[in-house]
Amino acid sequence: MVGLPARGKSLIAGKAMRYLAWVGIPARVFNVGRYRRHNTPQPSAKFFEPHNEEGEKMRRAAAEAAVSDMLAWFREDQGVVAILDATNSTRERRRWIYESCEKENVETLFVESTCDDEEVIMNNILEVKTTSPDYKGQDPEMAALDFRTRIRNYEQVYETIDENEKHYTYVKLINVGSTVIINQIKDYLSSRLVYYIQNLHIKPRSIWLSRHGESEYNLVGKIGGDSSISERGEAYAKVLPELMRKSGYPPNTKIVIWTSTLKRTIQTARHLAGTPGFGKLEWKALDELDSGVCDGLTYKDIADQYPEDFAARDEDKYNYRYRGGESYRDVVIRLEPIIMELERSENVIIVTHQAVLRCIYAYFLNTPQEQSPWMEVPLHTLIKLTPRAYGTEEQRFKADIPAVSTWRGKGTSAHHQEFPADQK
């Protein structure tokens, strides 16, 4: 990362790491500030003055420790993408990073975030930096003032990436992606990552997730298919507009409903789609995990007819691919365009299926791959996700309409098992 403080570097770093982890690429953030805090927990702006030799020495030591740990992680822990989160504000510093990496056959991609929109910078300072460990327990206004001074100290020596560094692979985001400059991208992974980064925005918004209302297949414990919603499912569809209102959404904004192409999600979204302010879109990519030969069977049928498959799936549910069907890993791959489009969008409610919802949820909440297929996502419950600077805020709104449980624990083939209370 390259950029002055309060330019959203950590936000971009964090999101990129979450995205990479989600698509299965081992990624890790090395935050130089965290190393520096080891010796200097709460420095004042003075510490960051360009001619403060003591400060400069400490900051250099922190950068060296972070880079050294980063290279060790590549060497010893099969790391694939490391994100060095720091200002890296001079040409000389960047050359040092580039050469340190080159020696170990690690490719460098510089991501610079620049911003001259004072409002964006001020928002960032107020929302993020005053809650930073550097200012813990201090008066927010004093903290903001000190932080502005710190930024000014960096500005004195800051060198933006320009013609002189055109031999580097880099991407430059100007004013939160309103202009993007991409230079010398060579490989597939960088191309995907840069496309992801160029789609990010920081406008406030929420994303709502809901499963379809209870379906006819849910009632009898069958998986897959394209059945209609049950009577209780229809009752949920009817209260969904009210549930959305209760969850709170900004007035006078358009909210787009994304459904799959299967009947049960379209029926569930029907009343909401008729509410003023809502639009709708169907995505084939949101269809339920394809259970291949097991489509239309109950878990008991599967355990009886395909006992080995049933056991293999419990063993590694994320990677298990149904015969002629899909695995969770396959679903994540086909959901990638959905995630890209979600990042570009503002307010969206997604009405979809258990496995697909688990995958989308895992992206936002950074759920480990081995856990996500076992997660409880009850029917008739609206989940509201609100992205914040350092993670995603979650709220759940349960409709007062009963539904069967479709959660299943490892090793059982019960029709309607309850999620254990102690794991909630």
Add this chain to the structure above:
Amino acid sequence: MVGLPARGKSLIAGKAMRYLAWVGIPARVFNVGRYRRHNTPQPSAKFFEPHNEEGEKMRRAAAEAAVSDMLAWFREDQGVVAILDATNSTRERRRWIYESCEKENVETLFVESTCDDEEVIMNNILEVKTTSPDYKGQDPEMAALDFRTRIRNYEQVYETIDENEKHYTYVKLINVGSTVIINQIKDYLSSRLVYYIQNLHIKPRSIWLSRHGESEYNLVGKIGGDSSISERGEAYAKVLPELMRKSGYPPNTKIVIWTSTLKRTIQTARHLAGTPGFGKLEWKALDELDSGVCDGLTYKDIADQYPEDFAARDEDKYNYRYRGGESYRDVVIRLEPIIMELERSENVIIVTHQAVLRCIYAYFLNTPQEQSPWMEVPLHTLIKLTPRAYGTEEQRFKADIPAVSTWRGKGTSAHHQEFPADQK
């Protein structure tokens, strides 16, 4: 489009149009040169001198006629993306285009291609421009010389897109995409289009396509499944390295084999993958069109068990989606990342399935949607595609190993019907 002559504008315009048509978006190129040739078929470089008033008047008239036709196309023919292929080399000209479009609620995206690599420009002049209608029947060397003079005339007035035009949505490709500047992209379609354009390259290469060798299912006329290749299929797998050699590929280059995740393609690529200079990659997105409930049936079974579906598929094969499965349209959507990656790649051989191969082939050869599902792609035949400036060159190499025909004409449910000789 914006750029001096010989900067690959028509190449980019043509590819973008082909890509849009392939994903189902009505797109059309309006080439101002073609309008100008109406009155001035073979002008000399003198015609393009900045102070040649008569020339300037004619060129302006051509631009006006093209823009007027373009806007009529939006208004009357439900056009979605028009590409105005011309130099559009001054700020004033671009403002005029922007304002003409704005009046009719058409959004403008400027795509500028700049290049200061003399070799690339010279190649472009030699390969493309001397075959242009402007120089038809003329001595190639004289034509090249005249064309250099024409470029110099444009250079005198050329204004690149810069700070002064930052309120426009634009993308600027510098030296064939080695640097890309993206400004103010707002909507999904532009974002996809710009991502496509930024992945293009002009290095010479070929793409080979082959279906898997004859499979056990092919022998009995069944569709789908995950069967192994037959004895004759294995014979094809064995001669594939020799067939590749016969087709010709540059020495000392790496060729990557892409297969699906199904057995019959992996088995077919096995011997080729063991040949020095070849690498391999499996893609789930290259799996055969999912025939849902019809998986494992013969066409006769389908006609018997699902007569209405069978008729509906014949009626509109491109859009027909098998129950619980996919349509050709669905396959195109999941192939989009494959096309993006193919554009970024150099030499690639794809070993895949009939429907998938038809879709990929349709992208390169610009086959209309309604035709592509009926195309003949015989077994045991290697197709070599070589992208050229104005289209794709095709060669077919047939292995001398018999195989059943899997082509099926409209309305029949025969097991092994031959493609009619008069349609070849």
